[in-house]
Amino acid sequence: MSRVGKMPIAIPKGVDVAITADQISIKGSLGTLVRPVNSLVTVKSADGKVTFAPANDSVEADAMSGTMRALVNNMVNGVSKGFERKLTLVGVGFRAQAAGQKLNLQIGFSHPVAKDMPAGIKVECPTQTEIIIKGSDRQVVGQIAAEVRAIRPPEPYKGKGIRYADEKVTIKETKKK
Template identity: 45%
Template sequence: MSRIGKKAVGVPAGVTASLEGQTVKAKGPKGELLFTVPELISVELKDGAVKVDPRDESKLARSLWGMSRTMVSNIFVGVTKGFEKRLEINGVGYKAAVAGKVVKLSLGYSHDVDYAIPEGITIVTPKPTEVVISGIDKQKVGQVAAEIREYRGPEPYKGKGVKYAGEFIFRKEGKKK
């Protein structure tokens, strides 16, 4: 039994939720999102809450059960509060700046890396060494953060590179004479 899947997802105040077949739609102050629940999962909207249950006891249905409930919960959080990821840039001369719809990253290469900001995502740089990515879609925010981090991931010797805020980088000792 899924402990997460058993709980109904309450519709927050200020959010309009609707159910059309297997698609849950949420409209709130920040925007509109939808999630199509897999066919193995039954979904119902009643008493201001969305309840998901597996249609049968197959392994696939039980594994999709908790995920479906979490995805429905994420669309409600997204349209009310939104999601945010913070990146830190460490290294001499490493910095980021937003110029229009492009993030310019100086990451120690012979050229600057230009990253085009996708639709529905907001990127700000409060400091040259900090990047804040925000939006209403949790998957999209995480994907953008991962793509920016991928340009120069943190290395274990000096800790230079792009890392998530609060991420622990396992440090290695250098060569000894």
């Protein structure tokens, strides 16, 4: 059996778990997340813990039990603590500004770029060169951060662009004559 799938998930206070035959719903202080349950995995909730077991002896069921456990653990952490991704802007005159559910970027193009945020995602700009994307769904937070970064990824010669706060950009040496 999967090592990850064997570990039960402890449910913190203030988090409600509802398991039906085809989906699992987790409700907490930061919202509600719903995920369909794979038919290869049996999910049980008892004594404040959620356990996962493969429905049969196939390799796919064993692997999927660990995957479902990791996804549900991220849902529990998301509705209780939340997730965030930090981005930084590197470049002269590069600025970001959060206005409600919009992120306005001035990143060296001839026009400003506006990115709309989906429901459940908050964007903050503590300084003009920092962007913080927060939300309860880890996958959506990561996807939005990747889409913002893709607007102007860091280029390899000067390192200008939008990068993750913990990202190391390797600078190439310029051509010599």
